[in-house]
Amino acid sequence: MSVHIRIERHGGPEVMQLAELSVPAPGPGEIRLRHEAIGLNFIDTYHRSGLYKIPLPSGLGSEAAGVVTAVGPGVKEFRVGERVAYAGGAPGSYCEERVIPAALAVKLPPGISSETAAALLLKGMTAYYLLHLTYPVRADTTLLVHAAAGGVGSVLVPWARHLGARVIGTAGGAEKCALARHYGCHDVIDYRAQDFVAETRRLTDGAGVDVVYDSVGRDTFLGSLDCLKRRGTMVSFGNASGKVPAFEPILLTEKGSLFFTRPKLGDYTATRPELEAAAQAVFDAVARGVIRVDLRHRYPLRDAARAHADLEARRTQGLCVLRP
Numbered sequence: 001m002s003v004h005i006r007i008e009r010h011g012g013p014e015v016m017q018l019a020e021l022s023v024p025a026p027g028p029g030e031i032r033l034r035h036e037a038i039g040l041n042f043i044d045t046y047h048r049s050g051l052y053k054i055p056l057p058s059g060l061g062s063e064a065a066g067v068v069t070a071v072g073p074g075v076k077e078f079r080v081g082e083r084v085a086y087a088g089g090a091p092g093s094y095c096e097e098r099v100i101p102a103a104l105a106v107k108l109p110p111g112i113s114s115e116t117a118a119a120l121l122l123k124g125m126t127a128y129y130l131l132h133l134t135y136p137v138r139a140d141t142t143l144l145v146h147a148a149a150g151g152v153g154s155v156l157v158p159w160a161r162h163l164g165a166r167v168i169g170t171a172g173g174a175e176k177c178a179l180a181r182h183y184g185c186h187d188v189i190d191y192r193a194q195d196f197v198a199e200t201r202r203l204t205d206g207a208g209v210d211v212v213y214d215s216v217g218r219d220t221f222l223g224s225l226d227c228l229k230r231r232g233t234m235v236s237f238g239n240a241s242g243k244v245p246a247f248e249p250i251l252l253t254e255k256g257s258l259f260f261t262r263p264k265l266g267d268y269t270a271t272r273p274e275l276e277a278a279a280q281a282v283f284d285a286v287a288r289g290v291i292r293v294d295l296r297h298r299y300p301l302r303d304a305a306r307a308h309a310d311l312e313a314r315r316t317q318g319l320c321v322l323r324p
């Protein structure tokens with residue numbers, strides 16, 4: 001039997017229920033995993049709240065790392081006892097043990113603990129594709145990243161800095177601003193106290209930035225467009241404050257012939273070579289000291305509802321995991 005967190009309806013953290021379920025043997029192309037650590041991601045709150053609709057009842061959770069306990073027919077890449085991690089697939093990682101498609105899993109190098117992998121893989125691969133594939137950040141790039149003291153921010157900021165870019169971050173409150181600076185931001189704007197558009201313009205001598213990485217969504221969307229240079233790129237990749245409302249394409253013309261994209265990780269890791277390249281880039285970045293694993297919050301799996309409440313109330317910083 002394995003402890004799982006399940007939801008039968010969408011709602012607040014109170015809809016999360018603990019259940020004891022038996023874990024089936026893996027079918028063709030599947031592996032069974034005993035989780036050692038489970039990643040906590042903002043997307044899990046969208047699945048729970050219904051911002052992203054999922055078929056119900058459902059498990060929750062998008063990533064974890066652990067040990068292979070069984071392999072299904074036809075699986076050649078993995079063996080019982082190997083340590084692996086995964087990010088994505090059907091929600092359900094908030095559990096002790098589960099079956100997943102082998103195609104989702106990546107092997108962990110010896111230097112990467114299960115806890116590091118669970119904390120980092122999803123956010124690390126996100127930072128990787130945002131900085132290298134969505135918009136190729138270079139030494140002459142100036143970028144703005146919102147929620148720079150959060151989970152994705154803790155990875156994206158030092159990685160962008162390593163690429164030589166000028167990094168301006170936003171964060172809510174003095175403590176988070178200090179942390180964003182510690183992650184590598186050249187300049188940090190407390191967007192709860194300051195007008196981040198005016199500050200970004202001031203910091204760039206009126207020019208604006210080449211690219212904005214905006215995971216906050218509704219509250220920052222229009223302001224983010226106003227932080228961009230002519231022909232700059234708006235990367236809207238999250239909805240922490242709610243979904244970005246519909247807009248007319250002419251808005252992008254009026255703001256300076258801007259480029260707009262709304263990417264998701266799954267479209268950058270859809271094939272096995274894409275997934276392996278992204279995971280390898282993250283593991284290499286850890287090994288080379290390019291990114292730091294700033295794990296600040298550990299919750300018992302049974303307290304997943306409290307973890308969600310903290311994440312949504314902006315009480316977390318850096319990376320968070322659940323412990324089965």
Ligand SMILES: NC(=O)c1ccc[n+]([C@@H]2O[C@H](COP(=O)([O-])OP(=O)(O)OC[C@H]3O[C@@H](n4cnc5c(N)ncnc54)[C@H](OP(=O)(O)O)[C@@H]3O)[C@@H](O)[C@H]2O)c1
Nearest residue numbers: 041042147150151152171172215238239240241264265314
């Ligand atoms: N598209 C993709 O491929 C992809 C992949 C991974 C993550 N994401 C997105 O990236 C974002 C960050 O994910 P994460 O797991 O690392 O979370 P996180 O950044 O650790 O937490 C979210 C942060 O957003 C900020 N925020 C601003 N307004 C908020 C509001 N109204 N409610 C809650 N938080 C608010 C808070 O920081 P301050 O207190 O500093 O404002 C909060 O700590 C999420 O939007 C997530 O959906 C997207």
